Amino acid sequence: MSNIREVARLAEVSVATVSRTLQQPDLVSLKTRNKVLAAVKAAGYKPNLMAVRFRSGKTHNLVVLVPTVANVFFARVISGMQEAAHENQYALLLGNTLGDDEMEAAYARMVQTSQADGLIQLRAHNPFDALQQQDSADDSPALLPMVNACEVLDKAPCPTVVLDNRAAACAMTEHLLALGHRRIAMIKGPARSPLTRDRVAGYRDALQAAGVPFAAELLSPGNFSLQSGFDAAADLLALPNPPTAIFCENDEMAIGAMQRIKQQGLRVSADISVAGFDDISFAAFADPPLTTIAQPAEEFGRTAVRLLIDVLEGKLSKAPKVILPFDLVIRASTGPAPAPKDNQSDKT
Amino acid sequence: MSNIREVARLAEVSVATVSRTLQQPDLVSLKTRNKVLAAVKAAGYKPNLMAVRFRSGKTHNLVVLVPTVANVFFARVISGMQEAAHENQYALLLGNTLGDDEMEAAYARMVQTSQADGLIQLRAHNPFDALQQQDSADDSPALLPMVNACEVLDKAPCPTVVLDNRAAACAMTEHLLALGHRRIAMIKGPARSPLTRDRVAGYRDALQAAGVPFAAELLSPGNFSLQSGFDAAADLLALPNPPTAIFCENDEMAIGAMQRIKQQGLRVSADISVAGFDDISFAAFADPPLTTIAQPAEEFGRTAVRLLIDVLEGKLSKAPKVILPFDLVIRASTGPAPAPKDNQSDKT
DNA sequence: GCAAAAAATGTAACGGATTACATTTTACCA
DNA sequence: TGGTAAAATGTAATCCGTTACATTTTTTGC
Numbered sequence: 001m002s003n004i005r006e007v008a009r010l011a012e013v014s015v016a017t018v019s020r021t022l023q024q025p026d027l028v029s030l031k032t033r034n035k036v037l038a039a040v041k042a043a044g045y046k047p048n049l050m051a052v053r054f055r056s057g058k059t060h061n062l063v064v065l066v067p068t069v070a071n072v073f074f075a076r077v078i079s080g081m082q083e084a085a086h087e088n089q090y091a092l093l094l095g096n097t098l099g100d101d102e103m104e105a106a107y108a109r110m111v112q113t114s115q116a117d118g119l120i121q122l123r124a125h126n127p128f129d130a131l132q133q134q135d136s137a138d139d140s141p142a143l144l145p146m147v148n149a150c151e152v153l154d155k156a157p158c159p160t161v162v163l164d165n166r167a168a169a170c171a172m173t174e175h176l177l178a179l180g181h182r183r184i185a186m187i188k189g190p191a192r193s194p195l196t197r198d199r200v201a202g203y204r205d206a207l208q209a210a211g212v213p214f215a216a217e218l219l220s221p222g223n224f225s226l227q228s229g230f231d232a233a234a235d236l237l238a239l240p241n242p243p244t245a246i247f248c249e250n251d252e253m254a255i256g257a258m259q260r261i262k263q264q265g266l267r268v269s270a271d272i273s274v275a276g277f278d279d280i281s282f283a284a285f286a287d288p289p290l291t292t293i294a295q296p297a298e299e300f301g302r303t304a305v306r307l308l309i310d311v312l313e314g315k316l317s318k319a320p321k322v323i324l325p326f327d328l329v330i331r332a333s334t335g336p337a338p339a340p341k342d343n344q345s346d347k348t
Numbered sequence: 349m350s351n352i353r354e355v356a357r358l359a360e361v362s363v364a365t366v367s368r369t370l371q372q373p374d375l376v377s378l379k380t381r382n383k384v385l386a387a388v389k390a391a392g393y394k395p396n397l398m399a400v401r402f403r404s405g406k407t408h409n410l411v412v413l414v415p416t417v418a419n420v421f422f423a424r425v426i427s428g429m430q431e432a433a434h435e436n437q438y439a440l441l442l443g444n445t446l447g448d449d450e451m452e453a454a455y456a457r458m459v460q461t462s463q464a465d466g467l468i469q470l471r472a473h474n475p476f477d478a479l480q481q482q483d484s485a486d487d488s489p490a491l492l493p494m495v496n497a498c499e500v501l502d503k504a505p506c507p508t509v510v511l512d513n514r515a516a517a518c519a520m521t522e523h524l525l526a527l528g529h530r531r532i533a534m535i536k537g538p539a540r541s542p543l544t545r546d547r548v549a550g551y552r553d554a555l556q557a558a559g560v561p562f563a564a565e566l567l568s569p570g571n572f573s574l575q576s577g578f579d580a581a582a583d584l585l586a587l588p589n590p591p592t593a594i595f596c597e598n599d600e601m602a603i604g605a606m607q608r609i610k611q612q613g614l615r616v617s618a619d620i621s622v623a624g625f626d627d628i629s630f631a632a633f634a635d636p637p638l639t640t641i642a643q644p645a646e647e648f649g650r651t652a653v654r655l656l657i658d659v660l661e662g663k664l665s666k667a668p669k670v671i672l673p674f675d676l677v678i679r680a681s682t683g684p685a686p687a688p689k690d691n692q693s694d695k696t
Numbered sequence: 697g698c699a700a701a702a703a704a705t706g707t708a709a710c711g712g713a714t715t716a717c718a719t720t721t722t723a724c725c726a
Numbered sequence: 727t728g729g730t731a732a733a734a735t736g737t738a739a740t741c742c743g744t745t746a747c748a749t750t751t752t753t754t755g756c
């Protein structure tokens with residue numbers, strides 16, 4: 001591959017002139033410029049970006065830490081990131097971490113070793129914690145070159161992009177309450193996640209506001225997979241006094257739960273309502289179509305990238321917290337609560 | 349950030365010794381080695397990988413061109429790639445191209461400008477074609493630093509990883525024929541794709557072997573989306589003599605098709621069988637669970653990455669074509685063909 | 697104890713583009 | 727036309743780690 005010196009030789013100018021022709025053409029006379037451009041073409045010259053980046057210290061790479069790309073919601077978020085990154089001439093390095101701290105640390109190290117300029121984390125965990133804090137003695141606590149999106153840390157040392165999960169869960173629970181449901185179960189995400197905690201909080205907010213007592217047995221653990229929704233639903237249906245509605249913290253679990261419900265011979269909506277969260281493409285094509293909370297997934301990605309670039313360019317002094325809007329999408333999987341069974345007393 | 353010269357100063361040795369301590373410790377005496385390692389720690393030294401790569405000319409980055417990460421199947425393939433890449437100390441640059449040639453060319457240029465060492469393409473299209481062929485005069489037609497996976501070019505100038513789509517489609521069609529179906533429709537993928545062509549060929553192979561005439565009206569176009577499956581099914585059901593089975597070229601379209609069938613008041617399996625392709629996680633949780641062709645998606649990714657690394661390391665002189673196995677997964681969405689309606693004559 | 701071989705370490709060039717600073721050329725006005 | 731400002735171009739340092747080659751130190755064998 002030809003380099004700038006060869007072009008300079010061909011054009012009979014100095015390397016500086018070649019560089020300027022390409023970077024700041026106004027500084028070069030028209031005559032010289034043409035000579036150089038001809039030489040560039042003749043040599044088939046393409047600047048070696050490794051060299052450019054080495055010198056500038058900017059890689060124009062961003063690392064994305066995602067628990068799993070195989071998750072439909074995350075895939076949409078990543079699409080959005082890609083879009084914004086491409087617009088801004090950045091490339092996206094994918095870090096499929098499987099939620100493993102070691103793996104996250106390995107990818108975070110790419111930032112420290114100048115393989116990437118910054119990092120976007122989709123999980124509530126600071127991957128830099130694991131690395132020895134570089135300049136902890138430094139008195140200027142600059143922002144970390146990181147953005148936390150979707151599932152955010154409570155005290156993130158960086159910009160965050162988040163949904164008001166508490167309000168969204170509250171809205172969905174209110175929807176179910178308005179349909180007459182009183183025994184509303186929730187299939188949760190991973191226990192430690194702030195996201196799970198917020199959604200449970202929103203759920204309890206709505207129950208409390210409606211004067212419906214909270215029942216611990218209606219809170220079932222899940223891990224966002226189809227299978228875990230299926231399993232959790234099985235447990236809930238086996239309760240002595242099973243719920244009339246199940247609110248799942250994501251759509252996959254809701255689809256898994258519906259499957260279980262139908263296998264048991266019950267009708268979704270008529271016998272038991274099911275709601276999800278995320279509004280993935282499969283939600284509208286579920287049977288029945290799934291009531292859910294729509295999240296602007298691609299917008300999460302775009303916003304996260306833009307914020308990160310702002311951090312990298314030093315445009316931010318404080319870490320903003322961006323809250324994106326949600327939308328309650330009512331489809332056919334939720335319906336009026338069935339009339340209470342014979343011997344069941346209703347203390348409302 | 350500290351550099352190697354600072355470490356050398358701290359350890360009172362030359363930069364060469366520091367580098368050797370880190371790269372080839374056997375060449376350095378134990379005493380010196382310890383001194384250097386202490387200095388490395390004291391300085392918090394991390395080698396600048398940009399510099400290393402700039403000098404070595406290897407970026408250890410691989411670009412992945414994927415039509416859309418939002419596709420569940422591709423997401424799994426990428427997971428596999430990530431796994432193999434990480435194992436081999438490579439990083440994955442994501443190129444979500446939306447099937448756009450321009451975009452693909454932009455990412456392919458990353459290889460030419462030394463931002464990445466090689467490229468994996470998941471679509472049947474050579475992104476380097478769009479770029480002026482670098483050294484076409486060169487008499488050694490070396491392998492392109494590229495691997496084509498999943499949907500491969502007919503005359504790919506690089507290693508390929510593929511499924512025997514023709515055989516797989518044939519196997520599924522045979523399954524449907526064995527159930528007594530004679531009017532078997534197929535919802536296709538994008539028309540120009542070799543993948544679509546091969547699956548249609550396999551479908552026709554099976555029909556022909558069974559002596560069932562091919563009916564053009566039973567071939568319906570799709571684009572792999574849920575909605576397109578839904579729409580195509582609507583068209584097929586509206587035929588004067590509708591099919592008793594629909595074989596979709598991916599699971600999303602099959603799920604979309606089932607939705608349409610059920611909306612029409614028909615029962616999947618009992619009235620009309622539906623089959624998919626890919627075995628995405630949602631297939632097992634569809635209602636009814638979807639009969640499909642399981643593809644080793646993650647293995648596609650892993651194999652593609654390993655082949656690409658082999659190419660980059662010059663271990664391959666010819667471009668191998670790796671064929672991965674498929675598996676016919678029979679679930680409840682396919683069943684015996686319904687007894688022919690009254691006035692319908694059966695010419696078998 | 698000495699020469700020769702082996703081991704350890706050091707010096708400096710290198711990779712390719714950018715850019716501060718120096719130098720040359722051109723333009724302009726008196 | 728001489729002189730100065732402005733424009734154009736050139737020179738060489740710089741980013742940082744690696745490594746060929748040179749040099750110094752240690753080890754080995756007799």
